[in-house]
Amino acid sequence: MASPLKLGLAGLGTVGASVARILAGKREHFSDTIGRAVVLTAVSARDRNRDRGVDVSAAAWFDDPVKLAAEGDIDIYVELIGGSDGPALDSVRAALNRGIPVVTANKALLAHHGVQLAKLAQRKNTTILFEAAVAGGIPIIKTMREALRGNGVSRVYGILNGTCNYMLTRMEREGIAFADVLAEAQGLGYAEADPTFDIGGFDAAHKLAILTSLAFGCEIDLDAIYIEGISQITLEDIRAASELGFRIKLLAVAQRTDTGIEQRVHPTMIPANAALARVDGVVNAVAVDTDLLGSILLAGPGAGGAATASAVLSDILDVAAGTSVPTLGIAPQQLAPYRRARMRAHEGGYYIRLQVADEVGAFAAIARRMAENQISLESIVQRRREDEDGGVQPVILITHETTEAAVRKALDAVQRDGHLRGDPRMIRIEKLA
Amino acid sequence: MASPLKLGLAGLGTVGASVARILAGKREHFSDTIGRAVVLTAVSARDRNRDRGVDVSAAAWFDDPVKLAAEGDIDIYVELIGGSDGPALDSVRAALNRGIPVVTANKALLAHHGVQLAKLAQRKNTTILFEAAVAGGIPIIKTMREALRGNGVSRVYGILNGTCNYMLTRMEREGIAFADVLAEAQGLGYAEADPTFDIGGFDAAHKLAILTSLAFGCEIDLDAIYIEGISQITLEDIRAASELGFRIKLLAVAQRTDTGIEQRVHPTMIPANAALARVDGVVNAVAVDTDLLGSILLAGPGAGGAATASAVLSDILDVAAGTSVPTLGIAPQQLAPYRRARMRAHEGGYYIRLQVADEVGAFAAIARRMAENQISLESIVQRRREDEDGGVQPVILITHETTEAAVRKALDAVQRDGHLRGDPRMIRIEKLA
Numbered sequence: 001m002a003s004p005l006k007l008g009l010a011g012l013g014t015v016g017a018s019v020a021r022i023l024a025g026k027r028e029h030f031s032d033t034i035g036r037a038v039v040l041t042a043v044s045a046r047d048r049n050r051d052r053g054v055d056v057s058a059a060a061w062f063d064d065p066v067k068l069a070a071e072g073d074i075d076i077y078v079e080l081i082g083g084s085d086g087p088a089l090d091s092v093r094a095a096l097n098r099g100i101p102v103v104t105a106n107k108a109l110l111a112h113h114g115v116q117l118a119k120l121a122q123r124k125n126t127t128i129l130f131e132a133a134v135a136g137g138i139p140i141i142k143t144m145r146e147a148l149r150g151n152g153v154s155r156v157y158g159i160l161n162g163t164c165n166y167m168l169t170r171m172e173r174e175g176i177a178f179a180d181v182l183a184e185a186q187g188l189g190y191a192e193a194d195p196t197f198d199i200g201g202f203d204a205a206h207k208l209a210i211l212t213s214l215a216f217g218c219e220i221d222l223d224a225i226y227i228e229g230i231s232q233i234t235l236e237d238i239r240a241a242s243e244l245g246f247r248i249k250l251l252a253v254a255q256r257t258d259t260g261i262e263q264r265v266h267p268t269m270i271p272a273n274a275a276l277a278r279v280d281g282v283v284n285a286v287a288v289d290t291d292l293l294g295s296i297l298l299a300g301p302g303a304g305g306a307a308t309a310s311a312v313l314s315d316i317l318d319v320a321a322g323t324s325v326p327t328l329g330i331a332p333q334q335l336a337p338y339r340r341a342r343m344r345a346h347e348g349g350y351y352i353r354l355q356v357a358d359e360v361g362a363f364a365a366i367a368r369r370m371a372e373n374q375i376s377l378e379s380i381v382q383r384r385r386e387d388e389d390g391g392v393q394p395v396i397l398i399t400h401e402t403t404e405a406a407v408r409k410a411l412d413a414v415q416r417d418g419h420l421r422g423d424p425r426m427i428r429i430e431k432l433a
Numbered sequence: 434m435a436s437p438l439k440l441g442l443a444g445l446g447t448v449g450a451s452v453a454r455i456l457a458g459k460r461e462h463f464s465d466t467i468g469r470a471v472v473l474t475a476v477s478a479r480d481r482n483r484d485r486g487v488d489v490s491a492a493a494w495f496d497d498p499v500k501l502a503a504e505g506d507i508d509i510y511v512e513l514i515g516g517s518d519g520p521a522l523d524s525v526r527a528a529l530n531r532g533i534p535v536v537t538a539n540k541a542l543l544a545h546h547g548v549q550l551a552k553l554a555q556r557k558n559t560t561i562l563f564e565a566a567v568a569g570g571i572p573i574i575k576t577m578r579e580a581l582r583g584n585g586v587s588r589v590y591g592i593l594n595g596t597c598n599y600m601l602t603r604m605e606r607e608g609i610a611f612a613d614v615l616a617e618a619q620g621l622g623y624a625e626a627d628p629t630f631d632i633g634g635f636d637a638a639h640k641l642a643i644l645t646s647l648a649f650g651c652e653i654d655l656d657a658i659y660i661e662g663i664s665q666i667t668l669e670d671i672r673a674a675s676e677l678g679f680r681i682k683l684l685a686v687a688q689r690t691d692t693g694i695e696q697r698v699h700p701t702m703i704p705a706n707a708a709l710a711r712v713d714g715v716v717n718a719v720a721v722d723t724d725l726l727g728s729i730l731l732a733g734p735g736a737g738g739a740a741t742a743s744a745v746l747s748d749i750l751d752v753a754a755g756t757s758v759p760t761l762g763i764a765p766q767q768l769a770p771y772r773r774a775r776m777r778a779h780e781g782g783y784y785i786r787l788q789v790a791d792e793v794g795a796f797a798a799i800a801r802r803m804a805e806n807q808i809s810l811e812s813i814v815q816r817r818r819e820d821e822d823g824g825v826q827p828v829i830l831i832t833h834e835t836t837e838a839a840v841r842k843a844l845d846a847v848q849r850d851g852h853l854r855g856d857p858r859m860i861r862i863e864k865l866a
Contacts, residue, residue, distance in 0.1 A: 022583065022725065026583065029583075029585075030583065032763065032767055033582055033762070033763055034582075035764065131580070137725070137726040137727070137729065138729055139572075139575075139576050139579075139580035139581075139729075142572075142575065142576075142579065142580050143572050143575075143576070146572075146575065146747065146750075146751065147564070147572035147575050147744075147747045148572075148743075148747070149466055149467070149746070149747055149750045150455065150459065150462075150463065150743055150746035150747055150750060151743055152462075273711065274711065275708055275711040275712060275732060277711075278706060278707065278708040278710070278711050279708060290743070291739075292455065292570070292739045292740065292742060292743035292746075293570040293733065293734065293739070293740050293743040293744075294570070294733065294734040294737070294739075294740055295733060295734075296570065296571055296572075296731065296732065296733030296734075297730070297731070297732040297733065298729065298730070298731050298732075299708060299729065299730040299731075299732075300726065300727065300728060300729030300730065301726065301727040301728075301729075304727070306724075306725045306726070306727075307725065307726050307727055309725060310581075310583055310584055310723070310725035310726040311580075311726075313582070313583035313725075314579065314580045314581070314582055314583060317579075317582045317583060318579065321757060321758060322755070322757060324754060324755060325754060329466070330465065330466055331468065334465055
């Protein structure tokens with residue numbers, strides 16, 4: 001049997017402690033599987049004395065993860081500290097500088113510094129594995145980096161934030177309003193005290209930035225992502241979606257277009273009979289449209305200690321097996337610059353919800369504004385609700401394929417015409433295979 | 434750049450010709466991606482002169498694939514001949530004997546000789562890759578062999594035969610009877626002139642045999658699989674399933690139980706709101722239940738030249754990148770013997786459809802037989818259809834969890850009681866996560 005693989009682990013939070021526990025509990029399973037023992041030789045965390053359900057005292061303790069990465073007796077460095085900068089970044093750099101491969105679950109680190117770190121890894125003839133950084137335990141990174149290698153990708157999209165998906169599922173199933181579902185999700189630990197990162201779409205955007213690079217062989221550009229969260233979604237939208245044969249999901253989408261690559265995170269209407277529409281609760285799912293393979297879908301738990309630890313372990317075992325795949329799938333100097341497609345050029349169908357004043361000519365004015373912008377309508381739903389203000393009618397429009405620019409222009413004009421009460425709402429419709 | 438990878442390709446049918454065309458068309462894409470050119474240096478097929486839309490004249494021609502594998506100037510042997518024995522088996526052995534890695538799409542070869550070939554590969558310090566053998570382009574082999582390496586698997590199951598799934602989908606959506614859908618599928622090329630291999634469940638069983646070995650680290654045992662095809666499924670069953678909140682799919686399931694590992698292929702009722710229930714048409718899907726990761730689902734095209742070629746190419750590129758994963762995930766001497774769980778010990782819910790004679794006491798007799806066998810009923814649907822023979826009533830029972838043995842015993846007794854017209858029908862219900 002080959003010499004043991006010496007592991008340095010920084011960060012003993014939910015995922016880190018789970019990795020340590022599984023390594024201890026499945027010691028023989030691992031050495032049998034890969035023909036090589038995996039031994040925790042160095043650890044670093046904030047509090048040395050906290051009980052984490054696993055004894056790590058046999059490993060050398062480092063107060064400073066950067067020192068662990070730079071000086072520890074390790075063959076592989078596992079970064080589970082989190083954060084795009086600070087000790088996470090410094091320690092990863094320190095490990096790579098020694099030519100030591102890195103395994104990380106840190107999406108922010110990669111979304112911000114992925115290309116630079118990939119270059120450093122290449123110079124030092126090593127690599128970074130990060131299966132756990134996107135969609136928890138779902139092997140989407142391995143799939144895109146290895147299994148789809150021969151394919152050209154036209155679109156990658158998915159449900160990348162379990163908190164949002166849980167909340168939208170609850171709103172739809174139980175008819176609970178956004179604010180109440182948020183409070184519930186916070187109580188269950190599915191949402192943070194400050195939920196902005198999740199419900200604002202930023203978490204999904206970090207993950208999308210990484211997937212975009214793998215899909216299109218381009219540099220990572222987090223700042224170019226159009227981001228819209230779910231906090232404006234109402235029960236009215238969800239009910240209307242359901243009646244029209246759709247479901248609302250927070251989708252992250254990267255798509256090749258004539259003018260560049262679109263990257264967007266926003267609430268999306270998808271057909272209720274699509275497999276993705278059945279991905280409920282805290283589950284994540286990613287779909288990839290390709291030239292050879294057609295479309296594939298991967299779904300599974302997007303978070304949780306054991307699921308994320310599973311992805312970390314699979315990366316560790318890949319390193320033990322001698323993997324040599326470049327960090328971002330291809331050599332970093334071959335990454336194309338990211339060419340942004342403007343959101344206004346986005347083409348698709350739209351769901352539009354208006355609160356229209358009950359006045360003569362209001363509806364005709366709206367129809368005229370749509371026509372002026374070459375927007376043709378697939379359906380119009382107008383219904384008076386019992387509990388609605390007598391002078392206002394909710395009107396829902398579903399457009400045929402049009403552009404974001406046309407929709408925005410039409411809605412601006414409708415609003416200027418003065419027939420609306422409140423702001424118009426718009427949700428993009430995604431065509432699925 | 435490293436030296437080119439020299440490829441020997443045997444079999445230029447749909448998949449083989451597709452592989453050759455893609456290799457030619459994406460030459461630069463591949464060499465950029467892996468830093469190494471992939472060159473077709475030797476080919477073998479039945480007819481040298483057939484036009485396959487690709488010029489393979491630069492490669493050495495072999496009439497005999499075994500000679501190609503044994504003597505060709507190749508670094509890798511791609512077997513796309515098909516068949517469990519004959520030239521496929523002989524040529525794969527010849528390549529392995531030279532220490533040359535093999536890529537194959539041949540499920541029958543692996544289901545029959547997988548363990549023996551894995552041992553040969555190991556002795557010769559090489560490996561066999563076979564992503565294309567199961568579920569076409571879906572990367573389920575890579576996922577099970579690499580991404581789930583740290584996990585213990587409790588169940589793997591899926592829709593592994595696109596022909597059956599297409600037919601069941603058409604029956605459900607269009608209300609077309611089995612025989613007519615079969616004729617249609619044959620016309621479209623989805624079903625063979627002799628459809629037994631597909632609709633009898635044998636194709637799915639071959640694939641399941643391979644997945645079982647990867648899931649449980651055990652030897653392959655095709656003969657131990659309980660197999661039941663879809664030819665007995667009626668529109669009546671499909672309608673009843675739909676009314677009861679289920680859909681009928683041909684599932685292949687391997688599951689760890691107290692008495693061993695169950696392997697079974699049969700029509701299955703699954704909840705209509707499960708993601709798997711939305712996998713329609715010729716699409717395949719595989720789900721894996723694990724200890725760490727929970728459950729993941731992969732779905733995509735299960736057949737077709739380009740999709741299958743994509744899987745072959747991904748294996749070729751893995752070889753080019755120096756993959757060293759053992760054929761069946763672990764060293765063959767570590768594979769446990771397959772321990773069979775008897776089908777009669779299978780536990781689950783059951784859908785039972787009976788044609789009951791319209792006689793006093795018939796229903797009471799049926800209920801008594803169920804109770805005698807400790808079968809409790811979740812629902813009973815009895816409805817008189819207009820077009821039904823006046824003296825017969827269709828009765829549908831859904832049982833709570835029970836055993837296969839109990840259901841068979843109860844149905845035998847019911848039939849002996851003489852109240853039935855025709856044979857009872859039974860479809861197993863699968864619990865999904």
